[in-house]
Amino acid sequence: MKALLDFIPLIAFFIAARYNGILAAAGALLVATIIVYAIHFVRQKGKFDKQQWVVLLLTIVFCGGTLLLRDDIYLRWKSPIINGIFALTLLVSAAINKPLMQLAMKDVFLLTMSGWKKLTIAWALFFAMMAVLHYITAFTMSDEAWINxxxxxWIPLMLVFVVAQFLLLKKHLNPALTDKSVK
Incomplete structure (x- = not known):
């Protein structure tokens, strides 16, 4: 349910951009994000995780800046910066031996510390690549290509990455998880 809710702001952005332009899309993205995050806030009993805070605050800042200054440059920077922050955070967590992917996926996979660090670095590199791709589409391509x-x-890229990751790690699935699905 959470993942489906998170697509609502993207759908609002796309529809508004198609029919009313980028400034309207910034407004639609901002309003939809605030509504979706209010729903998350209630469902999560008044709590956000750090990723949710980053996305919400940067959406408010970049969409708000776009609307207040009537310049889409701020909105164009949103995705490269968010992906860059995720990449940097994951790299730092691996460097200090506290790989964040272990916290996120410890119930799914059983890995050594080296494995968790490699997985965390792989995700960091993926987010770095996404930051670069978002930058390229936002600043070197047409508005239509950027909006699309x-x-x-980005969705097919994410799906390929996640499927490849699962195929590489399927032998490390937590037996407790697979036992529950068999019963």
Missing amino acids: FKTYG
Whole structure:
């Protein structure tokens, strides 16, 4: 349910951008994000995780800046910066021996510390690549290409990455998880 809710702001952005332009899309993205995060806030009993705070605050800042200054440059920087922050955070967590992917996926996979660090670095590199791709589409391509990539162009890349990751790690699935699904 959470993942489906998180697509609502993208859908609002895409529809508004198609029919009313980028400034309207910034407004739609901002309003939809605030509504979705209010729902998350209630469902999560008044709590956000750090990733949710980053996305919410940066959406408010970049969409708000775009609307207040009537300049889409701020909105164009949103995705490269968010992905860059995720990449940097994951790299730092691996460097200090506290790989964040272990916290996120410890119930799914059983890995050594080296494995968790490699997985965390792989995700960091993926987010770094996404930051670069978002930057390229936002600043070197047409508005239509940027809108299409921002809305749904990244999804196949994420799916390929997640499937490849699962195929590489399937032998490390937590037996307790697979036992529950068999019963």
